[in-house]
Amino acid sequence: MADPAPLGPLSVAESPEAKFREFLEIRGEKLTEPRRVLVRHIFDSHKHFDADELVADLRTAGRQVSRSTVYRTLRLLVEANLLRELRLTNRTAYEHDYGYPSHDHLHCTECNAVVEFRNDAITQLRESVSREHGFRPVGHRFIITGICPACTRARSPRRRLDLI
Numbered sequence: 001m002a003d004p005a006p007l008g009p010l011s012v013a014e015s016p017e018a019k020f021r022e023f024l025e026i027r028g029e030k031l032t033e034p035r036r037v038l039v040r041h042i043f044d045s046h047k048h049f050d051a052d053e054l055v056a057d058l059r060t061a062g063r064q065v066s067r068s069t070v071y072r073t074l075r076l077l078v079e080a081n082l083l084r085e086l087r088l089t090n091r092t093a094y095e096h097d098y099g100y101p102s103h104d105h106l107h108c109t110e111c112n113a114v115v116e117f118r119n120d121a122i123t124q125l126r127e128s129v130s131r132e133h134g135f136r137p138v139g140h141r142f143i144i145t146g147i148c149p150a151c152t153r154a155r156s157p158r159r160r161l162d163l164i
């Protein structure tokens with residue numbers, strides 16, 4: 001799933017690797033070599049990926065990390081707030097949370113494209129609804145599912161003829 005990430009990264013004081021090492025140390029665990037390889041690989045570029053895509057990606061890059069290590073490390077990275085889990089209609093995707101601005105998504109259920117956007121009205125709504133209920137908001141999930149423009153065009157040949 002190659003999709004553009006129009007939002008720029010935030011500057012952060014610590015590398016994801018250092019953050020993860022600290023998180024693991026607190027739990028009495030170590031940043032093992034496979035975990036280090038994974039964190040570096042994942043934080044090389046911002047995209048939305050699922051576990052299977054990551055496994056395939058690592059294989060292409062010639063990196064030997066077992067599937068179970070990938071799954072377990074993804075869970076740990078979510079717990080450490082380095083990655084964010086994105087529950088899409090048909091699968092669970094991951095993306096950078098640490099060092100990346102908060103945003104929301106559109107998900108095309110035909111081609112699986114994920115588009116990022118920011119909209120202040122959503123943040124304001126979150127604040128006002130939380131205030132009403134005496135909540136202190138720390139996050140939200142908002143995903144618009146539907147059909148992207150390319151898939152809409154591909155679906156309706158009649159409309160394409162109308163344009164000619």
Ligand SMILES: [Zn+2]
Pocket residue numbers: 108109110111112113147148149150151152
């Ligand atoms: Zn699409």
Ligand SMILES: [Zn+2]
Pocket residue numbers: 048095103104105116
């Ligand atoms: Zn995103």
